[in-house]
Structure formats: structure tokens, C-alpha cells
Amino acid sequence: MKHAREPIEEPSPILGSWRNVYLLVAITLVVVILLLYLFTLYFQ
Amino acid sequence: MATIDWIVLVVTLFIIVAYGMWKSRNTKNIEGYLLADRRLPWYHVGLSVMATQASAITFLSAPGQAYTDGVRFVQFYFGLPLAMIVLCVTFIPIFQKLNVYTAYEYLEKRFDHRTRLFTAFLFLLQRGISTGITIYAPAIVLSTLLDIPVVYTSIMMSLLVIFYTVYGGTKAVSYTQLLQMIIIFSGLFLAAGLIIAMLPKEVGLIDALKVAGKMGKLNAIDTTFDLNNRYNIWSGIIGGFFLQLSYFGTDQSQVGRYLTGKSIAQSRLGLVMNGLVKIPMQFFILMIGALVFTFYQFQKAPLFFNEVEIGRLAASDKAKELGTLQHRYDALQNEKQLHVTSLVYAERKQDATAIEGAKTSLLRSQQDMDSVRADLKVLMQQNNVLAETNDGNYIFLYFVMHYLPRGVVGLLIAIIFLAAMGSTASGLNSLASTTVVDFYKRLRPRERTERKELSISRGVTVVWGVFCMVVALYAGRMGNLIEAVNILGSLFYGTILGVFLVAFYMKRVKGNAVLVAAVITELFVVLAWWMDWSAFLWLNLIGCVILMLLAWLLETLIFGRNRPAP
Numbered sequence: 001m002k003h004a005r006e007p008i009e010e011p012s013p014i015l016g017s018w019r020n021v022y023l024l025v026a027i028t029l030v031v032v033i034l035l036l037y038l039f040t041l042y043f044q
Numbered sequence: 045m046a047t048i049d050w051i052v053l054v055v056t057l058f059i060i061v062a063y064g065m066w067k068s069r070n071t072k073n074i075e076g077y078l079l080a081d082r083r084l085p086w087y088h089v090g091l092s093v094m095a096t097q098a099s100a101i102t103f104l105s106a107p108g109q110a111y112t113d114g115v116r117f118v119q120f121y122f123g124l125p126l127a128m129i130v131l132c133v134t135f136i137p138i139f140q141k142l143n144v145y146t147a148y149e150y151l152e153k154r155f156d157h158r159t160r161l162f163t164a165f166l167f168l169l170q171r172g173i174s175t176g177i178t179i180y181a182p183a184i185v186l187s188t189l190l191d192i193p194v195v196y197t198s199i200m201m202s203l204l205v206i207f208y209t210v211y212g213g214t215k216a217v218s219y220t221q222l223l224q225m226i227i228i229f230s231g232l233f234l235a236a237g238l239i240i241a242m243l244p245k246e247v248g249l250i251d252a253l254k255v256a257g258k259m260g261k262l263n264a265i266d267t268t269f270d271l272n273n274r275y276n277i278w279s280g281i282i283g284g285f286f287l288q289l290s291y292f293g294t295d296q297s298q299v300g301r302y303l304t305g306k307s308i309a310q311s312r313l314g315l316v317m318n319g320l321v322k323i324p325m326q327f328f329i330l331m332i333g334a335l336v337f338t339f340y341q342f343q344k345a346p347l348f349f350n351e352v353e354i355g356r357l358a359a360s361d362k363a364k365e366l367g368t369l370q371h372r373y374d375a376l377q378n379e380k381q382l383h384v385t386s387l388v389y390a391e392r393k394q395d396a397t398a399i400e401g402a403k404t405s406l407l408r409s410q411q412d413m414d415s416v417r418a419d420l421k422v423l424m425q426q427n428n429v430l431a432e433t434n435d436g437n438y439i440f441l442y443f444v445m446h447y448l449p450r451g452v453v454g455l456l457i458a459i460i461f462l463a464a465m466g467s468t469a470s471g472l473n474s475l476a477s478t479t480v481v482d483f484y485k486r487l488r489p490r491e492r493t494e495r496k497e498l499s500i501s502r503g504v505t506v507v508w509g510v511f512c513m514v515v516a517l518y519a520g521r522m523g524n525l526i527e528a529v530n531i532l533g534s535l536f537y538g539t540i541l542g543v544f545l546v547a548f549y550m551k552r553v554k555g556n557a558v559l560v561a562a563v564i565t566e567l568f569v570v571l572a573w574w575m576d577w578s579a580f581l582w583l584n585l586i587g588c589v590i591l592m593l594l595a596w597l598l599e600t601l602i603f604g605r606n607r608p609a610p
Binding site for chain 2: 011012026029036
């Protein structure tokens with residue numbers, strides 16, 4: 001049986017807002033790709 | 045395997061399984077069995093999501109992939125963090141607010157029951173086969189350990205996972221995955237450290253990596269745009285984004301993981317964690333394969349890594365030809381080691397001419413060795429047409445079994461088993477959820493006791509377990525397993541994702557248009573793969589875009605023409 005359930009919408013517990021959290025994920029991706037690019041160039 | 049390894053293996057597995065069963069002992073209804081009562085914190089959600097994706101294949105095949113093809117496979121994951129953001133913004137709030145068990149329930153609310161059933165069917169087909177392939181990976185390990193045919197170990201492994209999933213359900217899966225990931229990471233760091241320690245004394249890590257780099261194994265980023273190149277930055281970011289969005293957003297084996305979060309925020313944080321950690325983790329696993337490759341530049345590598353298969357050839361009337369090939373291979377390896385040493389010294393002196401000369405000689409030796417291996421594979425097939433000639437999945441296993449110290453071997457084998465159990469159990473659990481919720485309960489709606497529903501869910505889990513076992517028996521013919529699973533996913537994910545994106549963002553399009561578009565798109569994607577029109581990652585994008593365009597056209601030109609404006 002499925003119980004009626006109100007989802008609990010909470011603000012982001014870190015970085016002030018969800019927008020900042022998503023920004024962190026996107027910036028980390030760019031930094032990781034950049035580091036891997038430098039890694040490839042160095043060892044090629 | 046030594047006694048201490050067997051003890052480490054059995055004790056580690058026993059602790060994990062017992063802990064999972066104990067934590068899930070109070071499961072009394074279908075919500076507890078399928079969604080862990082939706083009470084898990086973010087770190088459980090995050091680790092569970094990661095452990096579900098990181099199957100035994102990840103730890104067996106990924107190092108093998110890096111050994112043969114370099115670390116460029118890491119680009120496959122570049123779309124994942126972006127997909128996590130979209131999931132957090134759109135998918136999680138919708139699924140959590142509607143309080144659904146499966147992603148496909150939403151499609152009936154938005155379109156109609158036919159679209160729900162068709163999409164759920166595509167998922168079942170894809171996930172059923174994928175889970176079978178996932179079972180095959182640890183069966184390879186067991187086959188090597190016990191020296192018995194992989195057919196029997198596939199059956200043994202299937203029975204173990206079926207038992208674990210049927211009695212534990214999602215709670216057992218989620219709770220044990222936390223412990224599993226801790227053990228997995230510890231074991232992998234240990235393995236990496238040991239490989240580095242086993243390099244020759246006069247060769248440092250940087251020297252070794254430079255050799256791997258010169259041999260094209262550290263090709264993490266490829267910026268060239270080529271639709272037929274499987275892994276480059278563009279296919280990774282664009283094709284990978286659609287693949288990951290579809291996998292995490294519409295594949296019940298993952299949706300079922302983050303629906304266990306106790307709130308939208310906890311589910312979101314779990315996915316954010318995955319978005320931050322996944323690429324470095326995968327790169328690390330691939331680097332282990334590159335390090336194993338480097339190790340074998342200074343040590344003799346076996347002619348073929350699958351010892352069972354080579355043993356069969358040695359026992360056949362082709363043994364003499366095998367001996368000749370082995371002799372040629374050994375001579376080439378001696379020659380190659382001289383070139384490797386020259387390259388290391390040339391690198392240290394920064395002598396560009398000497399580096400280029402040594403590199404050319406080294407690559408030529410490698411080509412000659414690859415040619416001997418190609419001859420070996422022909423010989424294997426002459427001896428037995430059904431011989432498994434792809435040994436990529438055995439490379440890391442061979443290294444673990446032959447070079448790592450006692451105790452560590454047992455731990456690494458336990459890791460492979462744990463990863464297999466986590467992802468296979470999640471797969472079986474999602475197959476059971478979708479079959480029970482989207483088909484059985486939907487097509488035969490009536491009042492049932494919670495106990496009855498729980499029994500049905502467990503029974504369905506067993507049926508899917510048997511199906512996956514049958515698939516596992518044939519998985520050996522699918523080449524590199526990590527690629528096989530992702531190619532299979534790419535055949536269906538574009539269509540499934542397209543249906544969900546139409547549901548979320550194209551409110552005007554109704555059920556008839558999206559269903560017809562989904563059927564046509566799926567046929568087209570399968571044809572595109574069959575005709576080899578593009579690398580598989582692009583199929584996700586192609587399927588999704590074609591479905592959305594087609595659904596819009598069908599709605600505008602045919603199905604929506606006589607519908608009154610809202």
C-alpha cells in the first residue's frame with residue numbers, strides 16, 4: 001500500500017542555496033577536465 | 045589462492061551479508077522491501093548510487109580497458125555531473141512529490157498506461173540483460189579461483205545474489221553498499237600502492253608513467269571531434285550527458301536508489317556527491333589499469349591472460365603451435381624491455397632524438413607482440429570455435445592473483461564480489477519493482493495484504509534472477525563487459541529519456557504521439573547501431589532528440605489537430 005506522504009522540501013544545508021551547490025558541481029567538472037588535459041599533454 | 049586469502053574473502057563477505065540482512069530484518073511491506081521506507085540519509089543515497097553503477101565489471105573490465113586502450117574511457121563520464129544537476133532540479137522533486145515507487149508510474153499520470161507499460165518494458169529488457177552481464181564478471185573470478193568452467197560459477201553466483209536480494213531487499217542493498225564502498229576504496233588504494241612499489245628500484249613512478257604516456261595509455265583527453273570515435277571529450281560531454289541523464293533519471297535501478305532518500309534535499313545531496321566524486325574515482329580505477337600496463341613493461345606479461353582458456357589450448361593438439369607462439373612472444377618481450385630501458389634513460393636526459401628513437405622501436409615491438417597475440421586467437425578458434433578470445437576482462441585479475449601478497453588477494457577478490465552483489469542486487473530489485481508495480485499491480489488491481497505483496501515481490505525477484513542467470517551463461521561472447529553494458533544501455537536510453545523529457549517539458553504533447561514516436565525511434569536507434577552509423581554514445585542523443593521532434597510533429601500534424609485548445 002502506498003502511504004500518503006508530504007515530501008520535505010529543505011533549503012540546501014551547504015553553500016547557502018541549491019544554485020551554489022550546482023555551481024560547485026559545474027566548476028569542479030571544468031577543473032577536473034582541465035587537469036586531465038594537462039595530464040595528457042605532460043605525459044604524451 | 046592461499047588459505048589466508050580464503051579466510052579474508054569468506055570473513056569479509058560474511059560480515060557484509062550478515063550486516064545487510066540484520067539491518068533489513070524488520071522489512072514487513074513492499075515500501076520497505078523496494079524503497080527502504082524512504083528514510084535514508086544523503087551519504088547512504090550517494091554511496092548506494094555509486095555502488096550500483098560500480099559493478100564488478102568496473103573493477104575487472106575498467107583496468108583491462110585502460111591496459112589495452114588507455115585511460116580515455118574516463119571521458120565517458122564527463123556528462124555525469126551535468127546530468128546530476130538536471131536530475132536534482134527536475135527529476136527528484138517530481139518523483140518525490142508524486143510519491144511514486146517507480147519512474148514509470150509518473151508516465152501514466154502524465155500520458156497514459158500504454159506509454160508507461162512500453163517504457164517500463166524497454167527498461168526491463170535492457171536491465172534484465174545488463175544484470176545478467178553483471179553476474180558474469182564475478183563468475184569469471186570464481187572460475188579462475190576454483191578452476192572450474194565459468195558456466196557453473198555463473199550459476200553459483202546467480203544463486204548467491206538471488207538469495208541475498210530476496211531476503212534483504214533494498215535495505216540490505218543500501219546498508220551494505222556503505223560498507224562495501226569503504227572496503228572497495230581501501231582495497232584499491234592498497235592495490236595502487238603495491239603496483240607502484242613493485243616497479244623496478246631504478247624506475248620511479250614518473251618514469252613509468254612517461255613510458256605509459258609514450259605508448260598512448262595516458263590519453264585522458266581527446267579533443268578531436270569524430271562521430272565514429274568512441275571516446276572523446278565531445279562524445280563524453282554531450283553523448284555521455286544524455287546517457288547518464290537517462291541512466292540516473294529513468295533507469296529504475298538508480299531511481300530506486302535515490303527514492304530511498306528521506307527528503308528531496310537528502311536525495312539531491314546524494315546525487316551531488318556522485319557528481320563530485322565519480323570522475324576522479326573512475327580515473328583512479330583506470331589508472332590502476334595503466335599502472336598494471338606499466339608494470340608489464342618491466343616484467344614479462346603472459347601471452348594470454350585467461351589461464352583457463354590458454355590451459356585448454358595447451359592440452360589440445362595445438363600445443364606445439366602454442367609453444368612456437370610463446371617462444372616468439374618471449375623473444376619480443378626481451379627486445380621490448382631493452383627499448384623501455386632506453387626510453388627511461390632518454391627521458392631522464394631529455395634527449396629528444398633518443399626519446400623519439402626509443403619510442404618508435406618500443407611501439408614497433410608492441411605491434412609485433414600484438415600480432416603474435418592475434419595469431420594466438422586464430423589458433424584458439426581453430427582449436428575451439430567457441431573459445432573466448434577476448435582476455436581484457438582477465439588482465440587485472442591475473443595481476444592480482446600472481447603478484448599481490450597473500451591476504452591482499454583475498455581482499456581484492458572480496459571487493460569484486462561485493463561490487464557484483466551490490467549492483468546485481470540493485471538491478472534485480474529494480475526489475476522486481478517495475479514488474480510488480482508497473483505490470484502486476486497495474487494490470488491486476490485489487491486489495492492485497494502487505495504480506496502477500498511482499499511475497500509476490502520476492503517471487504518476482506527470483507524469476508528475474510533466473511533470467512539473468514541464463515543471460516550470464518552467454519555473456520562471455522560479448523567482448524569487453526564494461527563496453528557491452530554501456531552499448532546495450534545506449535540502445536534504449538535515448539528513447540526512454542526522450543519520453544521523460546517530453547513529459548516534463550512539452551506539455552502540449554499527449555500519449556498517442558509520444559507512444560508512436562517512441563516505437564519509431566527505438567526501431568531507428570537499433571538500426572543505427574546495427575548499421576554502425578555512429579559511435580554508441582551518440583545514440584543516446586540521437587534517440588532522445590528524434591523522439592522529441594517526432595512526438596512534437598505527430599502531435600501537431602496528426603493527433604492534436606482535432607483536439608480543442610486548452
